[in-house]
Amino acid sequence: MNSQMQTLADLDRLIHEPGRLMIVSLLYAVDQADFLYLQHESGINKGTLSSHISKLEDAGYVEVLKTYRGKVPQTLLSLTKLGRQSFKEYRKKLRKAL
């Protein structure tokens, strides 16, 4: 396998999926955002977004905090250190691959 193929094979598949790539990109630029913000900015429906977030949370890329805004439930999300590092690596590898 040549080095270009190797770079592609090394891409983080968890981030590479377009929906999750959108979520991670949006969270990378902020300290914290809620579920509604991600839904509004990405245009992904509630169920799909929730499923992507669960996968990212299981991988340790995203931290999920369930709280309340007044009496309204609120889900706050932020990228973990591992998530930030993985996204940086992903962008670096993608640039190299292209």
Added chain:
Amino acid sequence: MTNPVGGANLLALTSSALTIPASPALAREREPAMQQIQTPIQALLNRPRNYNNIDGTGEISAGLILLGFLFAFWMQIHTALHSFWNRSFGSILCMLALCLALHYGMKAFKQKITFPRTGFVRYRAKSIWYVLATAGTTAATVVLISRNLRHLLDAASAIGFLYGFFLAVCYGYGIARSVPWKWRVASAIFLSGTVVALLPAAVLQTLVAGSSARNDLGFKLIVALFPYFLVWSTLLLLSGFISLVLYLRDTRASAPDAQ
């Protein structure tokens, strides 16, 4: 609200961009594909910054600050030399009160209107180097202006023109890039600055008619800045209110179980 970075679009770009180039020539052909995939990611990374003004409050805040300056200038021009407004602390207290009112007012607005409609965002803290660089540049500019005030006033028109250009570029980069119709506002900022710079001095003198006109440099600076602040605050407020009306029209507060 339109979302220019759709998931399907990104998927198409990702699939098309990931074909391996077989030669350097092909790799060069692939360059646009690389730009295409970097652009959506970069656009997503920029979205939180643009989100701050999604409801027009960024422009309304800036417009109100300019309006606060205008009010302080007006009072300085039209009150006696030793009045509260013509003492240095008078205007500073006024601006401090305005900034505090704006800070807490906009915070309350975001909590009550923006966050329930389009979501909550907490921005990353600026690095200490960024803060130091900004503070240093501002301090250096203030020192430079105060030391060369006399010369600057002689070239007030040229400076007004250049500052209008600078403001239009900053506005274009910061706001109009993500909202295409705001390029008209950026153009209007530049054009209005140019028009004011070309106004004859006699027109500016009408602003101080009937006032306790003085000869000191500070007074002349206020008179020179007044028309610029007037047109720019009007434009920013107008643009901000249009954004606010569109935002309120196009969004609804989400139901409590939406999250």
